[in-house]
Amino acid sequence: MSLLDAGKDLPIVEDLLALFLQDVPMLDVRAPIEFNEGAFPGSINLPLMDDADRVAIGTRYKQQGQDAAIELGLQRVSGDIKAARVNAWENFVRQHPEGVLYCFRGGLRSRTSQQWLYEQTGIRYPRVHGGYKAMRRFLLEQLAMLASAIQPIILSGRTGSGKTRFLHAFQQQIDLEALANHRGSAFGNQPTPQPPQIGFENSLTIQLLRQFHQGQHTLLFEDESRSIGSVHIPEVLFQALSQAPLVLMQVADEERVEISYQEYVVDNIAAFTAVNGGDTEAGFAAFSAYLLGSLAKVQRRLGGVRYQQAQGMMERALRQQILDGSTTAHYDWVRFILLDYYDPMYDYQISKKQERLVFTGTPAEVRAYLASQNIR
Incomplete structure (x- = not known):
């Protein structure tokens, strides 16, 4: 299976209101710099890519396109590094079986994390549709409503x-x-x-x-x-x-x-x-x-x-x-x-x-x- 197909058949969560009302545990796989700029209370940052990975892969994407960026990502997050990151996710998932994971837009990073986790553990852990960006937009809309309600x-x-x-x-x-x-x-x-x-x-x-x-x-x-x-x-x-x-x-x-x-x-x-x-x-x-x-x-x-x-x-x-x-x-x-x-x-x-x-x-x-x- 290619990375572009990763996680396509794994569960997706779309009820954003329930996530926040029920205090669902959240696994944030964004890079630390993204997490530190803004996150949700109680979320845990266990990134797929560290800050250096994110910069290098982003640069490759701009210069040579998606396929080249994916190839570089597989090179940088492989072997012991990949194993350590998947093990960290597994520990979180086993402690929080009712939780979800997400990346920035709910795209390649969260689907890849889902797929790697499934391959190692057999656990079908859900990802948030639209990722952090969708959840952040949802909260801004709710704040505007609540301020008048x-x-x-x-x-x-x-x-x-x-x-x-x-x-x-x-x-x-x-x-x-x-x-x-x-x-x-x-x-x-x-x-x-x-x-x-x-x-x-x-x-x-x-x-x-x-x-x-x-x-x-x-x-x-x-x-x-x-x-x-x-x-x-x-x-x-x-x-x-x-x-x-x-x-x-x-x-x-x-x-x-x-x-x-x-x-x-x-x-x-x-x-x-x-x-x-x-x-x-x-x-x-x-x-x-x-x-x-x-x-x-x-x-x-x-x-x-x-x-x-x-x-x-x-x-x-x-x-x-x-x-x-x-x-x-x-x-x-x-x-x-x-x-x-x-x-x-x-x-x-x-x-x-x-x-x-x-x-x-x-x-x-x-x-x-x-x-x-x-x-x-």
Whole structure:
């Protein structure tokens, strides 16, 4: 059988909605560079061709045509290399017998992977018709539909009010910051990188789809700007969110300081240490760089005097942490940044949204209001 005929009689999946609603395991056989530009949550990249293969074969295709490109592909992916790649697919397939595989367009690469897998294992593993491109186009179409079909309610409140924690008490919610892997402020970087824009959009749309098809059309979102770190909310959804009813949660200043200290100091120290394999010195170094780097981002807005004040507080807190492991000195800069920097900005922003404000109250009162709006 020629490669052009590979996989023609093997199963094909065309129900893209079911793939995403049922969280079907996905084997992505695209090259790593393609996968890293955008993928689906939970998909695993076990490529047929690595990045160098893809470039070389693509160049051959442009210069000499399809047959010559296929010949080069068979030369580069053969012997032990081919065996290792098919073995990796077999391991995935045996762990996820209900899954699917795909390449970019559902063409030669996925059919070849299907055929080689079948020849080695006898397993008729399905491939996605149209591949990644069809699934991506489907999600973009669904996002446009969902942006007008759902009813968002926006949860607002000053920085440190615990809005994200509050959000997680509900089923009918979308946590944009979790999807973006960023807290949505100058100090919002996480120890692990953000997803690419396409990956963020894919994950967001899949979550919206699942909520919608569970009958949950009214959804709670946290109040976010257009950009969350390096990714941005798709314009069609951002427009819907920017016109939605706003609920304002009021939390006492000292409670906000305590929440922010826990999240931005205690939790971050633990996270940076974990990312560095439990090495406390490396974790502290990464945490220190994160703090001072985050402050530098807002230097111009703070102004010279306030920036020097905040920097001094941070540096004293970090020195104290080195001396005795105590983190309580961090309360000083946390309080200063919250009350002197974030609060005036928030007050200005909320003043422009008064016509959308439908309720203001304590967390308990907001919870009761949302329950009255059938948000669970």
